[in-house]
Amino acid sequence: MKAAQISGYGGQEVLKVTADAPQPTAAKGQVLVEVRSAGVNPFDITVCEGRARQMAELNFPATLGGDFAGVVSELGEGVTGFEVGQDVYGQASPLSGNGSFAELTPVKTTQLAGKPTSIDFTTAAGLPLVSVSAYQALVDHMNLQAGQKILVHGGAGGIGSMAIQLAKHLGTYVATTARTDEADFVKSLGADEVIDYETQDFSELLKDYDAVFDTVGGETNAKSYKILKDGGALVSMLAPPDEALVKQKNLNYTAQFTQVTTERLAKVTELVDQGILKANIDKVFPLDQAAEALEYLKTGHPRGKVVIQIKEVINGVPDET
Numbered sequence: 595m596k597a598a599q600i601s602g603y604g605g606q607e608v609l610k611v612t613a614d615a616p617q618p619t620a621a622k623g624q625v626l627v628e629v630r631s632a633g634v635n636p637f638d639i640t641v642c643e644g645r646a647r648q649m650a651e652l653n654f655p656a657t658l659g660g661d662f663a664g665v666v667s668e669l670g671e672g673v674t675g676f677e678v679g680q681d682v683y684g685q686a687s688p689l690s691g692n693g694s695f696a697e698l699t700p701v702k703t704t705q706l707a708g709k710p711t712s713i714d715f716t717t718a719a720g721l722p723l724v725s726v727s728a729y730q731a732l733v734d735h736m737n738l739q740a741g742q743k744i745l746v747h748g749g750a751g752g753i754g755s756m757a758i759q760l761a762k763h764l765g766t767y768v769a770t771t772a773r774t775d776e777a778d779f780v781k782s783l784g785a786d787e788v789i790d791y792e793t794q795d796f797s798e799l800l801k802d803y804d805a806v807f808d809t810v811g812g813e814t815n816a817k818s819y820k821i822l823k824d825g826g827a828l829v830s831m832l833a834p835p836d837e838a839l840v841k842q843k844n845l846n847y848t849a850q851f852t853q854v855t856t857e858r859l860a861k862v863t864e865l866v867d868q869g870i871l872k873a874n875i876d877k878v879f880p881l882d883q884a885a886e887a888l889e890y891l892k893t894g895h896p897r898g899k900v901v902i903q904i905k906e907v908i909n910g911v912p913d914e915t
C-alpha cells in the first residue's frame with residue numbers, strides 16, 4: 595500500500611512516500627481503517643524529528659500520522675460497536691509505526707467514533723486531536739460556565755480555533771492572542787477581544803479572568819498566572835505548573851495530556867453536526883507531498899488545520915485513479 599514513512603529521524607525531508615509498504619491488519623480490539631484523509635499535528639513533526647523517543651522508539655521504516663477520517667475495512671478480534679463500511683474518524687497511534695499517513699491504518703476502538711455526517715472526510719480529518727484537546731480542557735478540566743471570562747492563547751491555531759468556538763458555545767467572554775493578520779478570522783470564530791501577541795502584552799491588558807487555555811507555553815504560560823482570579827483555572831498543552839504560583843492563587847492547574855477517546859469524539863460529532871464547531875482547513879496536500887505538509891505546518895502559519903488527502907472522494911465514491 596501507499597504510505598508516508600521515515601527510515602530514520604530527521605527534518606521533514608526524511609519523510610518519503612512508498613507504494614510498497616506492507617498492509618497492516620487489525621489486532622485484537624482494533625479496526626482497520628481505509629484512510630481518506632489524515633490531519634497533520636505538531637506532534638507528527640515531533641515524532642519525525644525523534645523528539646518523542648522517550649515515549650517510544652520507532653521501528654523503521656515507520657509510517658507517521660495520528661488523526662484520520664476514513665472507512666472501516668476490517669474488524670479485529672472481539673470488536674463490537676463498529677461495522678465494515680462505517681465512516682469513522684479518530685486517532686491512530688503515531689508511535690506505532692502504523693500511523694494514518696497511509697491507505698490503511700489500524701486503530702484501537704477506544705480512539706475512534708462515527709464521523710460527523712454534515713462534513714466531508716477531509717474536514718473531519720482535521721478535527722480529532724485539536725477538537726478533543728479543546729473539549730477536554732474547557733469542559734472536563736475547567737468546567738467552564740456561562741458568564742465566565744477565558745483567555746485562549748494561539749486562537750488562530752488548530753487547538754485555539756476549536757477552543758474559541760467551544761468557549762462561545764458555553765456562554766463565556768473570550769479573549770484570544772493571535773497575530774494581527776488573524777484578527778478577522780478569530781473574531782469570525784466568536785472571539786470578543788483579540789490581542790496581537792507580536793505587539794501587545796496580554797498580561798498588561800487583561801485581569802480577573804476565570805480561565806486561561808495555554809496552547810503556546812514558555813513565557814506566554816509564565817505571564818498567564820497574573821491575569822487569573824484567585825481560584826481560576828489554567829490548562830496548558832505544554833507547560834508544567836509553577837507550584838508556588840498555583841498555591842499562592844489557589845489555582846486549578848492542569849498540564850494536559852490529551853486523550854482522544856470515543857466518548858469525547860462522540861461529543862465533538864454532536865457539536866459539529868449541530869453546526870456549533872467547525873474545522874477550518876487551511877490547506878490540503880496529496881499524500882505524495884506529505885513532507886511539504888509538515889513543512890507548511892511548521893513554517894507557514896496555517897489558519898486552523900493542514901490535512902493530507904490520501905484518497906479523493908467524488909460524489910461519495912473514492913477516486914481509484
Ligand SMILES: NC(=O)c1ccc[n+]([C@@H]2O[C@H](COP(=O)([O-])OP(=O)(O)OC[C@H]3O[C@@H](n4cnc5c(N)ncnc54)[C@H](OP(=O)(O)O)[C@@H]3O)[C@@H](O)[C@H]2O)c1
Nearest residue numbers: 636748750751752753754771791809810831850851852895
Ligand atoms: N499535551 C498534549 O497532549 C498536546 C496535544 C496536542 C497538541 N499539543 C501541543 O499544543 C500546541 C498547540 O497545538 P496546535 O495543534 O494548536 O498547533 P498550531 O496549529 O501550530 O497552533 C499554534 C498557534 O499558536 C500561535 N502562536 C505562536 N506563538 C504565539 C504566542 N507567543 N502567543 C500566542 N499565540 C502564538 C501560532 O500563531 P502563528 O502561526 O500565527 O504565529 C499558531 O496559531 C503545540 O505545541 C502542540 O505540540 C500538546
